[in-house]
Amino acid sequence: MKKKAEERKDQVLKAAFQAVANHGFDAVTLQHIADQAGVSKGVVHYYFQNKETILSQLLESITAKIYEAEHRAITEKQTAIEKLNAYVHSVFLSPEKNKKFYRVYMDFLAQASRNPLYREINYHFYENCWGIGCEIITLGKKEGTFSANLDVEKSAKMMRAMIDGCLIQWLMCGQDDLHDFYKQSCLESISTLLTSPE
Amino acid sequence: MKKKAEERKDQVLKAAFQAVANHGFDAVTLQHIADQAGVSKGVVHYYFQNKETILSQLLESITAKIYEAEHRAITEKQTAIEKLNAYVHSVFLSPEKNKKFYRVYMDFLAQASRNPLYREINYHFYENCWGIGCEIITLGKKEGTFSANLDVEKSAKMMRAMIDGCLIQWLMCGQDDLHDFYKQSCLESISTLLTSPE
Amino acid sequence: MKKKAEERKDQVLKAAFQAVANHGFDAVTLQHIADQAGVSKGVVHYYFQNKETILSQLLESITAKIYEAEHRAITEKQTAIEKLNAYVHSVFLSPEKNKKFYRVYMDFLAQASRNPLYREINYHFYENCWGIGCEIITLGKKEGTFSANLDVEKSAKMMRAMIDGCLIQWLMCGQDDLHDFYKQSCLESISTLLTSPE
Amino acid sequence: MKKKAEERKDQVLKAAFQAVANHGFDAVTLQHIADQAGVSKGVVHYYFQNKETILSQLLESITAKIYEAEHRAITEKQTAIEKLNAYVHSVFLSPEKNKKFYRVYMDFLAQASRNPLYREINYHFYENCWGIGCEIITLGKKEGTFSANLDVEKSAKMMRAMIDGCLIQWLMCGQDDLHDFYKQSCLESISTLLTSPE
DNA sequence: AATGAATGAGGCTTCATTCAT
DNA sequence: TATGAATGAAGCCTCATTCAT
Numbered sequence: 001m002k003k004k005a006e007e008r009k010d011q012v013l014k015a016a017f018q019a020v021a022n023h024g025f026d027a028v029t030l031q032h033i034a035d036q037a038g039v040s041k042g043v044v045h046y047y048f049q050n051k052e053t054i055l056s057q058l059l060e061s062i063t064a065k066i067y068e069a070e071h072r073a074i075t076e077k078q079t080a081i082e083k084l085n086a087y088v089h090s091v092f093l094s095p096e097k098n099k100k101f102y103r104v105y106m107d108f109l110a111q112a113s114r115n116p117l118y119r120e121i122n123y124h125f126y127e128n129c130w131g132i133g134c135e136i137i138t139l140g141k142k143e144g145t146f147s148a149n150l151d152v153e154k155s156a157k158m159m160r161a162m163i164d165g166c167l168i169q170w171l172m173c174g175q176d177d178l179h180d181f182y183k184q185s186c187l188e189s190i191s192t193l194l195t196s197p198e
Numbered sequence: 199m200k201k202k203a204e205e206r207k208d209q210v211l212k213a214a215f216q217a218v219a220n221h222g223f224d225a226v227t228l229q230h231i232a233d234q235a236g237v238s239k240g241v242v243h244y245y246f247q248n249k250e251t252i253l254s255q256l257l258e259s260i261t262a263k264i265y266e267a268e269h270r271a272i273t274e275k276q277t278a279i280e281k282l283n284a285y286v287h288s289v290f291l292s293p294e295k296n297k298k299f300y301r302v303y304m305d306f307l308a309q310a311s312r313n314p315l316y317r318e319i320n321y322h323f324y325e326n327c328w329g330i331g332c333e334i335i336t337l338g339k340k341e342g343t344f345s346a347n348l349d350v351e352k353s354a355k356m357m358r359a360m361i362d363g364c365l366i367q368w369l370m371c372g373q374d375d376l377h378d379f380y381k382q383s384c385l386e387s388i389s390t391l392l393t394s395p396e
Numbered sequence: 397m398k399k400k401a402e403e404r405k406d407q408v409l410k411a412a413f414q415a416v417a418n419h420g421f422d423a424v425t426l427q428h429i430a431d432q433a434g435v436s437k438g439v440v441h442y443y444f445q446n447k448e449t450i451l452s453q454l455l456e457s458i459t460a461k462i463y464e465a466e467h468r469a470i471t472e473k474q475t476a477i478e479k480l481n482a483y484v485h486s487v488f489l490s491p492e493k494n495k496k497f498y499r500v501y502m503d504f505l506a507q508a509s510r511n512p513l514y515r516e517i518n519y520h521f522y523e524n525c526w527g528i529g530c531e532i533i534t535l536g537k538k539e540g541t542f543s544a545n546l547d548v549e550k551s552a553k554m555m556r557a558m559i560d561g562c563l564i565q566w567l568m569c570g571q572d573d574l575h576d577f578y579k580q581s582c583l584e585s586i587s588t589l590l591t592s593p594e
Numbered sequence: 595m596k597k598k599a600e601e602r603k604d605q606v607l608k609a610a611f612q613a614v615a616n617h618g619f620d621a622v623t624l625q626h627i628a629d630q631a632g633v634s635k636g637v638v639h640y641y642f643q644n645k646e647t648i649l650s651q652l653l654e655s656i657t658a659k660i661y662e663a664e665h666r667a668i669t670e671k672q673t674a675i676e677k678l679n680a681y682v683h684s685v686f687l688s689p690e691k692n693k694k695f696y697r698v699y700m701d702f703l704a705q706a707s708r709n710p711l712y713r714e715i716n717y718h719f720y721e722n723c724w725g726i727g728c729e730i731i732t733l734g735k736k737e738g739t740f741s742a743n744l745d746v747e748k749s750a751k752m753m754r755a756m757i758d759g760c761l762i763q764w765l766m767c768g769q770d771d772l773h774d775f776y777k778q779s780c781l782e783s784i785s786t787l788l789t790s791p792e
Numbered sequence: 793a794a795t796g797a798a799t800g801a802g803g804c805t806t807c808a809t810t811c812a813t
Numbered sequence: 814t815a816t817g818a819a820t821g822a823a824g825c826c827t828c829a830t831t832c833a834t
Binding site: 166 | 222223224225297300301304305307308309310311312314317320321324352355356358359360361362363364366367369370371372379383384387390391394
């Protein structure tokens with residue numbers, strides 16, 4: 001029973017992601033979501049109180065997934081450089097996937113600037129990302145790869161700012177073939193920031 | 199005559215800006231805009247063909263204003279360092295103004311990932327921003343302040359990515375008192391990127 | 397299930413007929429139709445994509461009904477004269493019914509002069525009517541009742557023109573008591589046309 | 595002053611005719627009419643109380659013009675046959691003109707079935723048309739061209755019914771090249787009705 | 793547990809009409 | 814006289830939500 005319900009909710013959330021990716025946050029309807037999930041509109045309301053509940057759980061779900069992927073990527077590597085590389089590569093996955101995920105994510109960011117609930121969810125995601133940054137930077141300092149006098153927390157935040165800034169700029173340019181340019185440039189810039197003396 | 203009409207349109211656009219800032223891009227209604235402007239709903243349609251027209255002109259208007267302010271800021275300064283400083287300060291204006299402007303701007307970015315018209319307008323804004331970056335960097339190289347081997351265009355893009363990334367991260371944290379932290383960190387990071395040898 | 401939906405659509409179409417009869421084609425609103433049907437406005441949109449869909453289906457429905465009644469009437473009779481009589485009588489049903497039906501029909505004709513969809517539906521109705529005429533005339537020629545040298549198709553068209561012309565003229569006079577006069581005169585005229593030698 | 599006003603009203607009515615011909619009775623707006631007349635919307639309201647006033651005066655105007663043309667046509671001829679010919683030819687003027695005039699006229703007929711004012715105006719037009727019919731038939735009887743036992747008034751009405759029925763049927767078929775067929779058939783039918791013995 | 797029919801609030805838009813200039 | 818800016822009522826349509834089955 002409980003299991004079935006969990007599966008159902010997951011099914012709806014997956015459908016919601018697709019639906020939001022296709023139609024946009026404010027254009028998506030519960031009908032879109034139900035259609036995408038291959039269920040009736042009633043089901044959606046049966047498992048979720050209302051539209052906002054679905055969407056906030058969707059935000060939680062996708063930020064969790066992004067973080068998991070990032071975390072998995074760096075765990076597999078040993079050195080700070082390798083981890084940094086893996087991190088950035090796990091963010092710049094592919095034009096198609098980035099487009100889909102970041103479109104949805106940007107929709108949520110826009111909402112989050114007004115909706116405290118979304119903001120909180122996103123903040124949690126930020127904390128996770130900063131955590132990854134701190135881990136890499138701390139290791140790099142220990143290795144002697146990165147500057148000894150780096151402010152770890154500050155650098156982690158700048159690192160994430162760079163990543164988001166690049167990904168958004170890429171997304172807004174609408175040119176898939178620039179994906180590699182932005183990935184490389186982002187990586188270079190972060191490296192410079194972390195290795196620059198003083 | 200013509201003048202009056204222009205003023206009216208401006209009045210409506212200003213009201214639209216306030217209304218979008220308050221309610222968000224997808225929750226704003228023409229009634230909100232009319233109320234904010236202190237006019238009847240009919241007036242809005244008298245000066246603008248439809249809702250999308252208002253919103254796209256609003257995007258044009260605010261990106262133009264942001265750019266103008268940035269451009270004005272750097273024009274007043276002489277050295278590359280001063281210009282860079284002025285640029286970042288003109289972006290990080292104040293918590294209140296940044297919040298309002300960037301909320302609206304983020305709404306548009308979210309839309310732009312799907313709407314080509316918005317994307318085009320934003321691209322034009324990007325070009326302007328990159329132009330400012332290029333100007334500063336070129337001057338800095340000439341002065342010898344910045345690294346001689348910088349790729350001017352690439353650096354300009356990374357510069358803007360850093361700025362947007364920081365501003366968005368600040369906005370999403372919902373803490374006004376971090377405004378200064380992000381301004382300073384952003385400036386530092388860009389400086390590092392531009393002055394780091396090789 | 398399907399049955400229920402069909403009934404609902406029928407209910408709405410019937411209501412639409414009443415509403416158009418009462419308010420006229422261009423003054424009728426979806427609210428009128430919903431009220432007449434005793435349902436909420438939403439129901440109308442649930443079963444019909446939009447207003448035009450309702451109205452075109454209404455045109456199809458009423459022309460089909462008129463034709464069916466006419467066809468049924470002539471089928472029951474044997475001789476050409478009897479059939480002709482029955483045909484005209486089935487058209488000139490009663491002042492009340494004619495008024496309601498032809499008011500609506502005239503609204504559609506007015507629209508049809510510009511709207512190809514309506515024109516097509518009406519043309520189909522014309523073809524049916526001409527078919528009835530042809531059937532009667534062909535039989536009459538075979539019987540020797542009607543002139544041997546009649547152009548069947550042309551005569552069928554003139555027959556219908558006479559019928560519509562009379563009914564419209566009657567409707568426009570606004571005098572119910574002339575209904576019988578027009579019915580008889582119409583019948584006489586058609587008889588004359590079909591029996592006149594040469 | 596008075597003269598200027600009359601000219602202005604005429605100008606607006608002519609524009610109204612074009613506008614209704616183009617957009618249809620219920621889709622036409624005062625802006626269409628003003629544009630067509632090359633004047634401002636205010637002018638239209640200055641010379642006409644409201645929209646209905648314009649439209650009813652337009653109906654009067656066009657029925658008067660149709661009648662005048664018909665009357666002029668038969669006046670120029672001597673014999674009943676010639677007059678009848680001229681009459682029908684003056685009605686079936688040309689595909690283009692008939693389309694424009696009858697579209698507008700049909701719009702009014704549809705309205706007239708509900709609006710007493712329009713109905714009255716149209717009735718006056720009918721009387722004029724019947725008058726023409728009576729004149730022709732009476733002459734034909736005197737000449738011995740038409741059947742002696744014709745009921746003049748009734749025949750005049752049937753004559754007009756035939757004309758309107760044919761013109762409407764032609765209009766609804768949407769085939770310009772059938773214009774001649776309907777004109778000839780209409781004339782033949784009327785001739786048959788009027789010459790048939792008994 | 794699931795469906796989808798029904799509701800009705802609320803949005804965008806059109807347009808006749810008014811009125812200050 | 815003439816203009817056209819401004820109003821606001823009213824229409825169509827969408828869609829989250831409810832509820833009987």
